[in-house]
Amino acid sequence: xxxxxxxxxxxxxxxxxxxxxxxxxxxxxxxxxxxxxxxxxxxxxxxxxxxxxxxxxxxxxxxxxxxxxxxxxxxxxxxxxxxxxxxxxxxxxxxxxxxxxxxxxxxxxxxxxxxxxxxxxxxxxxxxxxxxxxxxxxxxxxxxxxxxxxxxxxxxxxxxxxxxxxxxxxxxxxxxxxxxxxxxxxxxxxxxxxxxxxxxxxxxxxxxxxxxxxxxxxxxxxxxxxxxxxxxxxxxxxxxxxxxxxxxxxxxxxxxxxxxxxxxxxxxxxxxxxxxxxxxxxxxxxxxxxxxxxxxxxxxxxxxxxxxxxxxxxxxxxxxxxxxxxxxxxxxxxxxxxxxxxxxxxxxxxxxxxxxxxxxxxx
Amino acid sequence: xxxxxxxxxxxxxxxxxxxxxxxxxxxxxxxxxxxxxxxxxxxxxxxxxxxxxxxxxxxxxxxxxxxxxxxxxxxxxxxxxxxxxxxxxxxxxxxxxxxxxxxx
Numbered sequence: 001x002x003x004x005x006x007x008x009x010x011x012x013x014x015x016x017x018x019x020x021x022x023x024x025x026x027x028x029x030x031x032x033x034x035x036x037x038x039x040x041x042x043x044x045x046x047x048x049x050x051x052x053x054x055x056x057x058x059x060x061x062x063x064x065x066x067x068x069x070x071x072x073x074x075x076x077x078x079x080x081x082x083x084x085x086x087x088x089x090x091x092x093x094x095x096x097x098x099x100x101x102x103x104x105x106x107x108x109x110x111x112x113x114x115x116x117x118x119x120x121x122x123x124x125x126x127x128x129x130x131x132x133x134x135x136x137x138x139x140x141x142x143x144x145x146x147x148x149x150x151x152x153x154x155x156x157x158x159x160x161x162x163x164x165x166x167x168x169x170x171x172x173x174x175x176x177x178x179x180x181x182x183x184x185x186x187x188x189x190x191x192x193x194x195x196x197x198x199x200x201x202x203x204x205x206x207x208x209x210x211x212x213x214x215x216x217x218x219x220x221x222x223x224x225x226x227x228x229x230x231x232x233x234x235x236x237x238x239x240x241x242x243x244x245x246x247x248x249x250x251x252x253x254x255x256x257x258x259x260x261x262x263x264x265x266x267x268x269x270x271x272x273x274x275x276x277x278x279x280x281x282x283x284x285x286x287x288x289x290x291x292x293x294x295x296x297x298x299x300x301x302x303x304x305x306x307x308x309x310x311x312x313x314x315x316x317x318x319x320x321x322x323x324x325x326x327x328x329x330x331x332x333x334x335x336x337x338x339x340x341x342x343x344x345x346x347x348x349x350x351x352x353x354x355x356x357x358x359x360x361x362x363x
Numbered sequence: 364x365x366x367x368x369x370x371x372x373x374x375x376x377x378x379x380x381x382x383x384x385x386x387x388x389x390x391x392x393x394x395x396x397x398x399x400x401x402x403x404x405x406x407x408x409x410x411x412x413x414x415x416x417x418x419x420x421x422x423x424x425x426x427x428x429x430x431x432x433x434x435x436x437x438x439x440x441x442x443x444x445x446x447x448x449x450x451x452x453x454x455x456x457x458x459x460x461x462x463x464x465x466x467x
Contacts, residue, residue, distance in 0.1 A: 027411055040417075041380065041419070044419045102431045103431045107421070109433075109442075128444070131444050132444065135410075135444075139411055139430070198444060290428075291429070291430070291431065292418065292428050292431065
């Protein structure tokens, strides 16, 4: 079958958007592994305790590392403390933002909301627009022209991906976006996924965040010290590498424009520290197929449905080694992707996905 | 005026759970609350087309399986983003072990 190749348009109001809607890729029905209702109900059950325990550890570690950094501020001994603080602030806040945004971390709604707001601030993310963009990400995962959260577009910009580890690009995007929102402006893309009745909330949220950042800058000027900014704001630069390290693996190099998370999402086994920072989002296929399951139940869900999923990458190193040649090939053939093999026990991928994608991938 | 329609038996729905009921080309969700009362709403989430019957019932709340949007299934009230539009509810009665809903 001949395929007409067009360059991907990642705008959310462009040609790819129109095609995704017309072809039924937008808001489509996605593949689900069969799980008995009784079992799924048990997995979906909410509990405050795991997240309260983890949040207390998280806060204690943040305050402890901040205290160490402040105490040793005038010496190099502050560096290891800020290395820890930076990751807790700039990376683990992403998984807290994510789980609490879904409302699955805690059973009690206000606890999810409080942690969500704090984590959004730490990430310089507008809590309103990002809630809606993430809803879109789950509706249209890696559907070009619809998904607002595609981290690495095709052809991949490898320099940009590398710079992401420094946090510079995200910082450069997030801060001006907040400022723009604070002045009451939402971009056409933002307007495409934030309902009109919610847009004023995005403006108010941005103003609150900007006010706190201005207060931190004022404090830094009063004290004539960088310390307040090293504690508030700058960790987004020096501590976001772990978020990028783990987050990039979620979908990079895999298929786009398919409606089966087994094809476009990756599960990677990780060490316990990364799993704490990442709140088990390394079980990412499982999360996308069943977003109702809280982070603490994902390992159990993984055991239950792994017979139907591609084999997980055994480590982050393995996953990056696997994806690197794919990215290199995508520089020349942007339609190329990594198709992950299913075990014999899995239900096969639907034929139409292959009809759409394999001819291009075989180049 | 549409009358009462038999949706299911009382034992078909577990306590603090929900099932799907299709009738006349429409889909509904039938709930059994923790205090053993029955309720009915539209079957699809008002945010996007997802069956609420695949969601999670917690006390008075039904949480949509797709984006975790929450409604009070007793009143239909949307409880915040990403759901902004309330859910339609329907009168329910139990007769002779059957759950009946009135479809308008």
